[in-house]
Amino acid sequence: MAPSRSPAEWPGLEGADERRFGLLVIGDVGIEVRASLPDVRFTDLDADRLSYAPARAMVAGTAVNLARCAARYFRRVGVLGKVGDDDFTQVIRGELRRIGVDDHLRVEPGTANGVAVMLRDRPCGGVPGSRLLVVGDDPPGRRLAEREVRAAAAGIEGADVLVTDGYSLLSPVSRAALRAAARTARAAGTRVAFDLVPHDIDARLPAEAVLPMLTLSDLVISEAPTLARLLGRPVPAGGQGVRELLPALDRAVPGCPLWLLRFGATSLERVLAYQRGGLMLEYATGYGDGVQRAGFGDLLAAAELYWWLSGP
Template sequence: MVPPRSPAEWPGLDGAAERRFALLAAGDACIEVRAALPDVRFADLRADRLSYAPARAVVAGTAVNLARCAAGYFRRVGVLAKVGDDGYTPVIRGELRRIGADDHLLVDAGAPNGVSVMLRDRPHGGGPGVRLLVVQDEPPGRRLTAADVAGAASAIGDADVLAADGYSLLSPVSRAALDEAARIAGAAGTRVAFDLVPHDIDARLPASAVLPALARADAVFAEAPTLARLLGRPAPSGARAVRELLPVLDREVPGRPLWLLRFGPTSLEHALAYQRGRLLMEYPTGYRDGVERAGFGDRLASCELYWWLSGG
């Protein structure tokens, strides 16, 4: 069946009526402390501040976050990640069991698990607020090796899609692992989806370190401003400017990836689906004021992946 509507309409943001396909999420798995600060704006801080706010610790990381959402769409979901070896390790494994994800974790003996802190300040002018994300330097995911990935070849081959992300590019070791994962996926007929994060990746890596990962992918998720900056272009300010970026993608990135570009006031309100020379669709994502921002991108990516595999 070829769905006639946008991914946000079918299968939609709340899961699929029929769970199909298998997804393997390769990326980070860690512990994250999250809080939204109702009475603080980072720009106003001039001294130490105590703020009481809802705070929670969750199992997170790019692979876990995507798997948690994908479990509402896919018949089988797995997580491939390198984790530490401490008291948080059984907590991470327990969360994978809870969401029904296959455990392909690789334990880095004697190393601590990654810990991150995500704070969002008080919204200003109707926006979502500013996010401050502090990630432990050199988390276990940076040490995922090509040999680790080769050992998971059967899990990659059994998946319909391998979902990876740009955090793996930040270390030469995990970058080589990503190369190996894409090679194994290509040989097995598994599609590769790549999420262009972090959103300031253009300030962290030269385009030459990123473009090969985009060229190997069958589908690429990206915020249009991030992609434009990476390609040395001005950040697009609206739908027309995003469409003007499309010929640049065709020139700069070999292959025929399906581009799923997010844009809008906060780079999340609208999306555009494009594949070399062919604008497939523009659509509202469903994100707006009042919608929880944390996790929305993974919800959207999950429904877009299901839509894509279904023939969208």
């Protein structure tokens, strides 16, 4: 039976009234410096520029960002990732404790933690500012190994859902680890969810490096244009264009995962939820003018995962 309410309506984006289920997320863990520049457009820069703006350093990365939001919905949340061995390591572990997330981290001795810098420039003409994300070129997460995933098998098997993302596909080492984690989950009856990021993954990897992970997944979150480019299809324009992409998804990915396809002016305004032979639901996410973009996608994903697990 198709649900009558979307995830944005129930459980909604404020968190769940009753925290249920266990979620384990595999992904990047590190330190991130964020700033929004109120007086700078990247396209206007032609010389050095000093800008004073709100800036902060925080524990972040794809795994931590989702876990922080998921803690509003799920009874148990854990993070499995590889971190370095420097002064930031205890800061990272302290933040996981603070937000009530189980620590399944693997430490690589003698290496530095990953550091990222995220800058967003000034909005212009009603268009949100552009994001410049600079990530250290060799973060520890790229070396998460199969043996480390297998050592964490109890955490995977004890969760209701294993959540992964495409950044782990960018290295052959962590790619093999991710697939091993998904196979471990499926063997134990733990559902597998996959977030197809980065949004330009089609320019970084061939489709044959990505499709096996989609095949292992029970749920896939993606911007519709990313999937279209990955499959060599025209980039969809609007909801009808997204619907025209569905037969190509069915042909490319065996099985029938639930697809949560994001689209709209910034690929975050609307979602088409689709599963072959079953669900077809289009909904507004609540993103728009006046809504902070940073973190919105993770909050939406947490609500969607809870909604999905709660379904019939």
